[in-house]
Amino acid sequence: MDCDPNIHQSPPRQGEEVLDQGKMGLVVILVGAPGSGKSTFCNDVMVAARRPWVRVCQDTIGNGKQGTKLQCQMSATAALKDGKSVFIDRCNIDQEQRVDFVKLSETGADVHAVVLDLPAKLCISRSVKRSGHEGKLQGGRAAVVVNRMLQKKELPKLCEGFSRITFCQNESDVKDAVKTYSALGPSDTLPAGVFGEKSKESKVQLGIMKFLKKVEKPDKDDSGKDIIPDEHVTHDIIPRPASVGNTCTMELENKNEDDVSMNDNSSSQRSFIGDNHGVPTLAFPSISTADFQFDIEKASDIIVDSVSDFLKRFNNVRLVLVDLSVKSKILSLVREKSTKKHIDSSKFFTFVGDITQLYTRGKLKCNVIANAANWRLRPGGGGVNAAIFKAAGKSLENATKECAETLSPGNSVVVPLPSNSPLHLREGVTHVIHVLGPNMNPQRPNCLNNDYIEGCKVLCNAYSSLFANFASIFKDQIRNESKRNSSGISDSHNLFEGTTSTYSHDSDQKIKQEGHYNSEKNKKYKGFPYSHASKDKVSIPHEDHGYVQSEAPSDVLASNKISSNSMSRAIVDCKIGNNKRSAEVRKRTWGAWAQALHDIALNPEKHKDVVMEMSDAFVVLNDMYPKAKKHILVVSRLQGFDCLADVQQEHLSLLKKMHSAGAKWADRFLREDSSLIFRLGYHSVPSMRQLHLHVISQDFDSTHLKNKKHWNSFNTSFFRDSTDVLEEIEKHGVVTVNDDEKLLTKELRCHKCCSAHPNIPRLKSHITNCKAPLPTHLHDGKLVYAPSNCASGTSSNLS
């Protein structure tokens, strides 16, 4: 094997002992796109290695040419038998590609993953530039391949069978990993676990941890040396087999598998139920995995991660995942994963039974139960939603109406359960939290069409929001208890130290909430100041709302992290008497530079030089810094009407007028240049005051389009199509805005073919030549173009 030219082996060093067969074998599976530096990593380790390594490279294993996966497996097995450690140098980008190599652990070898998760633009730029690549992937073709590959990237997890995973997100991480592996002596081993996994919003997380007055245990000490994970603190450590009687799977199952009664709990299980000794307990069903058909494997990961993060922050609470049958796959998956993650089983466990009869039939006291609600927050529909509304009686329906009319996916709303509700009287449930998760069922509204990137984000949002609301309920309870009891409760009893949102625990009392931002939070959201219907509303003291919606920002949730923002930054939508949102809450303040449109709209006669059209409702003008060949603004003249969050049902006719005016101007431009295609829409969070509709040609051919923010503000969901806005107002009376600031810093992708590009100049050079049509989702009435222009494949809808 040593003579095999396809196997790249580091030379044995003087005095180096050869390992016994299979005794200390180590397989390191590299994971990364072309250009991520896998081969360089292997070579760098092997040059300085203190143990014999073999690099198995699929690009060259077939007599110097590309070979097969099987050849790689066979070579790796042979090398291990020969006492060598092995690098599997291929992309291994998803679980399916890795599974056969993970099986090498059957030889007795330890299997590690080293993930070179470097920025897409870096991989692309390296791949495009390189020459003499073993796999012949270089030049223009490389960008396409890297793009395609990154779209199916699936990061490795311990549960795949790895004993150690090292994530490298920048060059410095890679250097550290090279150092770690090259320093490995013949009989050395590395600690098991996950290392270097940083949330993409590490800056945010830092702020969060500070905000919560907790310090996250770092992966490395000051010297940069790996710290061996402490199983009681670190969560991503190698799973141990759960020992009998010491497992977090304390499920209260029935002996009869299909019987949902809960009277037959074994004595060993019983200690976890009964009186909750005042420990706030939330029972919740699995969100979206039933009728909404969300993949249970992914859902179970999200549940376990969300729970784990929540329990890291709060001690004196219990969370219980409930399902009807002992055969429930989601329960068994969650049990298995929470055991692997060593989640404290007294704080989180699964429970088989009816969520509406947890105490009377299961002796499990839960103060709060979550409902997998529908967006209308109405009874019916079967499943948990129907059961909870039925069990709670009309009072839950009425209480819900008092609090909220609709719910958007990824959000939750707390409804205090009136004391006359049977669910309150019989089961001791004081609050129901309605949660709406993502829908993957094409038969149901808002189906995500198998988009699990978005789906996972929304499901994370849903759980984070749920747990945040649960936390908020009990923070206030403690505060109120302290007030009532003159002896007081010491601060150390306050579960929610560091969080800011507060609730009344009195279920018949209207919810009150107040929030405070520390300076760091204000700084973080500096770029996204919101008016009353937006996320910053928590900073506004409220005295008389009807309900609280809590939402975790997706930037945090993208990494399955529960957000402390969601603990403190509850969204407050107001409903006062006449069902209208309150406009009394403090409005966003605008900088001097943001007033230009406002001044023009209110005094158009003073700006005749720039105003192209004027009516009582709006003015039309060229964007001063057009981001395309044609880019105009239709600006509302209604005073105090600054952004989409201000929009209510009564503004529908105004927005229709603005749309018609914009479409008319687009048609006028098309008569001058029939090659143009226009899109009409609003920025979710505008920079300029006074609501304005952008009418922009899709060439984006402008010197004023200079940075990522410019591009992404027109080419991500930050841009809300006017037709969608009108439809939402008609249906719901309000407009949802995607105000996730991450949208504006996303990687640069062509709006037609979706390819990624490393910087603005490269993107602009690409889009001038890209011949792909605009994506099909825009063809649903969102584009305006000349009938003669077949480029978009449909006809104009607005002429």
Place this chain on the structure above:
DNA sequence: GTTCTAGAAC
């Protein structure tokens, strides 16, 4: 929103 500029990336 833009401009300016330090410093990172190339």
Place this chain on the structure above:
DNA sequence: GTTCTAGAAC
């Protein structure tokens, strides 16, 4: 050395 980004200032 030049190009490009991102944050501060306005």
